[in-house]
Amino acid sequence: MATASTTTGFIRLLRALLIPFLALLAALLAGAAVMLLSGDDPLAAYSGLFQGAFGDGKSWARTIRKTVPFVLTGLSVALAFKVGLFNIGASGQFVIGSVFAVAVGINFDGLPAFIHLPLALLAGIAGGLLWGAIPGVLKVYTGAHEVIVTIMLNYVASLLGGWTVYAGGTQGQTPGPLWDRTAGAISETPDVLSSAQLPWLFGPPYRVHYGIFLALAAAVLIWWLIFKTPLGFEMRTVGHNMRAAHYAGIRVNYTIVLAMALAGGLAGLAGAIETLGLNHKFAPEFGGAVGFDGITVALLGQTHPIGVLLAAFMFGALDGGAAAMQFESGVPADIIQIIQALVLAFVAAPLIIRMIFRLRRQTHGDAGSAVSTSWSGP
Amino acid sequence: MNQPIPASAFRRLGGRYGNTMFIALALVAIAILVNVTPLKEQTWLRVLFGISALNFTLRATVPLVLGALSGILCERSGIINIGIEGMMLAGAFGGFVAKTSTNHWPLAASLIFSVAVAVAIGGLMGAVHALFSIRFRMDQIISGTVIIIFALGTSSYLYNRDAIAEGKFSSIALPGLARIPVVGPVLFDNPPITYLALIMVVVVHVALFYTRWGLRTRAVGEHPRAADTVGINVNRYRYVNTSLGGMLAGLAGAFLVLEAVGQFQEGMTAGRGFISLAAMIFGNWNPFGALGAATLFGYTQALQNELLLAGVTRVPRQFISMLPYVVTIIAVSGLVGRVRPPAAEGKVYETEGSQ
Secondary structure (H helix, E strand, O other), X not given: OHHHHHHHHHHHHXXXXXXHHHHHHHHHHHHHHHHHHOOOOHHHHHHHHHHHHHOOHHHHHHHHHHHHHHHHHHHHHHHHHHOOOOOOOHHHHHHHHHHHHHHHHOOOOOOOHHXXXXXXXXXXXXXXXXXXXXXXXXXXXXXXXXHHHHHHHHHHHHHHHXXXXXXXXXXXXXXXXXXXXXXXXXXXXOOOOHHHOOOEEEOOOOOEEOHHHHHHHHHHHHHHHHHHOHHHHHHHHHHHOHHHHHHOOOOHHHHHHHHHHHHHHHHHHHHHHHHHHHHOOOOOOOOOHHHHHHHHHHHHOOOOHHHHHHHHHHHHHHHHHHHHHHHHHOOOOOHHHHHHXXXXXXXXXXXXXXXXXXXXXXXXXXXXXXXXXXXXXX | OOOOHHHHHHHHHHHOOHHHHHHHHHHHXXXXXXXXXXXXXXHHHHHHHOHHHHHHHXXXXXXXXXXXXXXXXXXXXXXXXXXXXXXXXXXXXXXXXXXXXXXXXXXXXXXXXXXXHHHHHHHHHHHHHHHHHHHOOOOHHHHHHHXXXXXXXXXXXXXXXXXXXXXXXXXXXXXXXXHOOOXXXXXXXXOHXXXXXXXXXXXXXXXXXXXXXXXHHHHHHHOHHHHHHOOOOHHHHHHHHHHXXXXXXXXXXXXXXXXXXXXXXXOOXXXXXXXXXXXXXXXXXXXXXXXXXXXXXXXXXXXXXXXXXXXOOXXXXXXXHHHHHHHHHHHHHOOOOOOOOOOOOXXXXXXXXXX
């Protein structure tokens, strides 16, 4: 009996992986078609991409390093999906998390690392929590749709982050509070103190920091939260049917705000890890794109934490190999963005994949992920 | 058909928005007063109401109102369109490529051709969105996101940084009207797409509320089952409306490239598609409401610009630049129970037995 159940479990896992895998395949083929049409060589591009992602130790290190933020922003979007909300705000939460973490990281000289580093990481999480809670609160109390609010907050976050490191204007404006006074006209913070830096797992040239373990731990924690705790059950119930959840006595508003805050916290942690582990400072141009990619990662991973890990690794490889691809084959790295959009399209619409590969229709699970909620009112 | 049209038109225009219209008229009166009297020597008044601020407001409003009209067409038929940003960007890029490849043509022909290309590309993106949402039953919000990411990626991938568009639309002063003080230079001395956008507000309003097509579109968005029962092809209306909406978004892109900036920049829509959505919601899915909301958002952008140029405040420029986004959040948050989206929006419609 035990074998039988593990076999069905295995088959179910394979089936769950089938659509994302075929979606990736179809997207790579379609990407090749785009390259052919615009006169680029897809074979050279993909081999450059592969070399850049997995060619040697340094490539592996880069791929793993790039995977870390995707895991966290992917989890952020996936967690919000579980309560039926669409968090497009991961990039803003990422930026605010970075700013908070750096604010702690450049101050408190003399603190021992085992206090300073966790404090800085927690500050990053707290920043993300706050920024993520705003759309949750507005959704619950005013009915403002989270899609619009999170997108607007992305712009506000990026401007706010820019201001904290602002080098001061020509009209004598006060410089931002985190600006590095020795940096002249450059808008950036001083370096994070070494006691708040996330240490290298392997130092240069294999630049991998301990953030990968934080990301893995976060994935396990979120899996546990969603599938093994009463709170997770409540979140999933709210996501399935808000009205039923309400009648069942679940505090829907509380659950929504909490889920959005936690989603923000995850993206904030991503920002904290990137600044404390890699950049060691904050400048206005950091962050941004990883938040938007979190959406694709979450959907490609079927909003399951383990799936998110796999999808994030794939995105880390695509991103890690992109520069090498452009260098080796001359194909602009932007093709990666097209492939990512295609992956998203194919994953979100399993019907397309089933049509392309002539798969039999399943009785359930064909409709793709559903997140649409109407514009006003929870 | 015996319904007294003028009365209902006034009710729709004036009644619910009576207060708003009064405030708007009062602001116009102040603006005229400021610009024709020595009051314009006052720096702050000039920043708030000067001709330059008003001109900038209109320029910022055009893409927003076109985007909002695009959203209205889609959503009135029941398709949520958060991909406006992507459709705009795709239109802008298409218009740019068309312009750079026809630089040797006579300017007017090249510009008109480029607008047509931008509109066509926008329409194509709209059709793709409809195909995803209807045929492939993709979640409409995700489909919109796909459109955005795809447009961003494709336009950056194909963008040739050496290409330069030569020339853009210039202003056409309407004879007579343009000489009215204040109102003339602001409203009647503009490039063509600006006029077109204002005309489209009226066109969409009339089409939605006074034609058979409009009635059917609204029925499809409110109660598709009922519409189907009386023989309306629900999904055909959704395809057509979403494609038309895409064309309007493409026109907004054409405005950015061929009229406002004159060149393409990567990601040049800079959130305008999303602010359009907020304008659509703020305007309660009505064309004139959307125009009002878009003007408000456009004004915050103009204010940001004027404040930075005039250097009258020591508030860091980042906080001034936040204005449009913060106002948008406040606007969509302050509408509890006061606006109502089309009832069937976001839901796949399937005829009975199609499973």
